[in-house]
Structures are given as C-alpha cells and as structure tokens.
Amino acid sequence: MNFDDDAPDLRSAHVIVVGNEKGGAGKSTISIHLAVALLKAGHKVACIDLDTRQQTLTRFFENRRSWAAKAAWPIELPRHCAMGRGESSDVRTNEAHEFGLFAEAIGAVEHDYEFVVIDTPASDSYLMRLAHSLADTLVSPLNDSFIDVDVFSRVNHDRSQRGAVAHYADLVLEARRRRRQVDNGVIDWIMVRNRMATFASNNARQVALSISRMAGELRFRVADGLHDRVIFRELFPIGLTALDPIEQAAAGLSSSQNAARREIDGLLTALDLPGRAPGIEHMEARRLWHDRVANYYRELGAAG
Ligand SMILES: Nc1ncnc2c1ncn2[C@@H]1O[C@H](COP(=O)(O)OP(=O)(O)OP(=O)(O)O)[C@@H](O)[C@H]1O
Numbered sequence: 001m002n003f004d005d006d007a008p009d010l011r012s013a014h015v016i017v018v019g020n021e022k023g024g025a026g027k028s029t030i031s032i033h034l035a036v037a038l039l040k041a042g043h044k045v046a047c048i049d050l051d052t053r054q055q056t057l058t059r060f061f062e063n064r065r066s067w068a069a070k071a072a073w074p075i076e077l078p079r080h081c082a083m084g085r086g087e088s089s090d091v092r093t094n095e096a097h098e099f100g101l102f103a104e105a106i107g108a109v110e111h112d113y114e115f116v117v118i119d120t121p122a123s124d125s126y127l128m129r130l131a132h133s134l135a136d137t138l139v140s141p142l143n144d145s146f147i148d149v150d151v152f153s154r155v156n157h158d159r160s161q162r163g164a165v166a167h168y169a170d171l172v173l174e175a176r177r178r179r180r181q182v183d184n185g186v187i188d189w190i191m192v193r194n195r196m197a198t199f200a201s202n203n204a205r206q207v208a209l210s211i212s213r214m215a216g217e218l219r220f221r222v223a224d225g226l227h228d229r230v231i232f233r234e235l236f237p238i239g240l241t242a243l244d245p246i247e248q249a250a251a252g253l254s255s256s257q258n259a260a261r262r263e264i265d266g267l268l269t270a271l272d273l274p275g276r277a278p279g280i281e282h283m284e285a286r287r288l289w290h291d292r293v294a295n296y297y298r299e300l301g302a303a304g
C-alpha cells in the first residue's frame, strides 16, 4: 500500500523522545545507551537534555567528554544541548524563554543530524508536551511494578475503577493528535521494560499481562529492555557504557558486558528505527519507516 498522498514532510532528524512521568523509571539510563549505541553504529546524533534540574544526560556527556580527552582510544560524542532554566517569577515569561531555547536547539539539528535523542524530566510542562509532539519514536521505560503501570492506566482491584487513561498517557494521546494535525506524522510509542529481574516473579507476570492489555487501548508496542545490572549504572562517572571497550578502562567488568551489549542491541532491534538496513540512505530509510509505522497503527486502528 502506498501512503504518498498523506506522507508528512519529513525532516532528516528522527526524533527519539524518552519520556515517562514516573520518576526514576530509567529515562536517562535509556537515553544514554541509545545515544551511544547510535553513535557507535556510525549515525550523526544530537542530544537534548530537557531535564533542566537534574541534567543527568548533560552530566554523563560532560564526564564522557573529559574521559575522551585522555582516553587511548577514540570516544564518540554527540552534539549535546542542555536546556537552561527560565529564572523569572512569571510562568509565561519562563515558558517563552524555554520555548525559544528549545526551538533553537531543534532548529540547529533537525536538518543536519540523523537522530535526536531527547531526555525528559518526570514532570509535566509546556515544554514536555511540545517535545512529545515532535517525537517520531517515543520510548517510555517502566519497571515491573503496578505503581509504574498506574501512570498510564489506572490500576484497581475493582474492575469498574480500572483502566481509566491516566495523566501521562493522556499527554501522549494529545501529543499524537497534535502531531497528526501539524504534519500528519505518526508517533511510534514503545513501552520498554527496565530493571527487569533475572527470575520472573508472579508479580512481574501480572504486570506484563496488565501492560499487554493496555497496549491495544493506548496503542503502544512493548519491548523487553534492560535487566537490572550494575554495569548500566557504574560507568556514569567516567561517561562510558557497556558498549565502549571498557576492559581497557577498568579491569574485571567484562563478565556482564556481553549480556548488557546484547540487551541494548535487542532494544535497538525492537525499536525498529530507520536506517538499519545496509545500502539505504537515511532519508529513504525515514520514508520507509514512516510508511511501515503508519501502516501498523492504521491496521491496529482498523482492528480495534
Ligand atoms: N537497567 C538498570 N540497571 C541498573 N540500574 C538502573 C537501570 N536503569 C536505571 N538504573 C538506575 O536507576 C536509577 C534511576 O534511573 P534514571 O536516572 O535513568 O531514571 P530517570 O527516569 O531518568 O529518573 P528521573 O525521573 O529522576 O529523571 C539510577 O540510579 C540508575 O542508575
């Protein structure tokens, strides 16, 4: 099927927003690993840190940059933009200031970069909503816990109280509506399980069931992401990841390195981003991606 008639005007940058209103779900960890994996695959990557308070992604790349200055092997770095905070006491002035900075950051990379990875804070704001409506791929990490599920769809023992669309999911549905109106684009929303336990508990199975029930209604895909591994957090001070040749930086880390690499690779495959087929130019890959994803959600809609 050909969707040329309603194809959006695609920019070169495929925007990956990592978002979830639940604090500590793993947004920054996933952003870090996605950005480094894409860099290592040879893509031109830009990052934007929308978490103006914690600035985790910014801190990671500062650490990586200083490590790169003395490392014996080349270390890939993205173009990175940290958003400054509006410091006025007037909310509207701050919003206008932050909008200006964000528009500038996006404008600077949307035509020259292949991927933009945006890490977001665990809060709702005008800027968060704007960023979500720009996403091509929205990655929402969540832990195997009903508390995490409740941010998307209300969890309750009473069937009649269960399943109401919760605040963050509502934000995403609104972003999708806006996106359709603005450029007829689609947002591929993937729920990525994070900090999975090695042995699946009954609770983890119940949570997985609950997530798969939500998937049809809210229209997201589900991917197994990362297990809970020390290696996903211990390299932060030196700005490295399991994807880097860390055996040269720290002895004794390699036992979990391969498993971590396989997980990140599996996550990238599950995200099904444009550009993974050899011999296909990025823009062509973007168009193929759009047709594939639009078709997927159209069929899901028709079936629903
Ligand atoms: N797969 C994992 N294995 C081990 N530790 C993890 C994993 N994912 C995240 N963590 C740890 O969990 C904590 C929260 O992760 P992270 O900061 O990435 O979450 P976040 O969603 O960005 O949080 P916030 O909402 O505060 O921005 C951190 O200490 C991080 O190192």
Ligand SMILES: [Mg+2]
Residues within 6 Å of the ligand: 027, 028, 029, 051, 054, 056, 120, 121
């Ligand atoms: Mg964070």
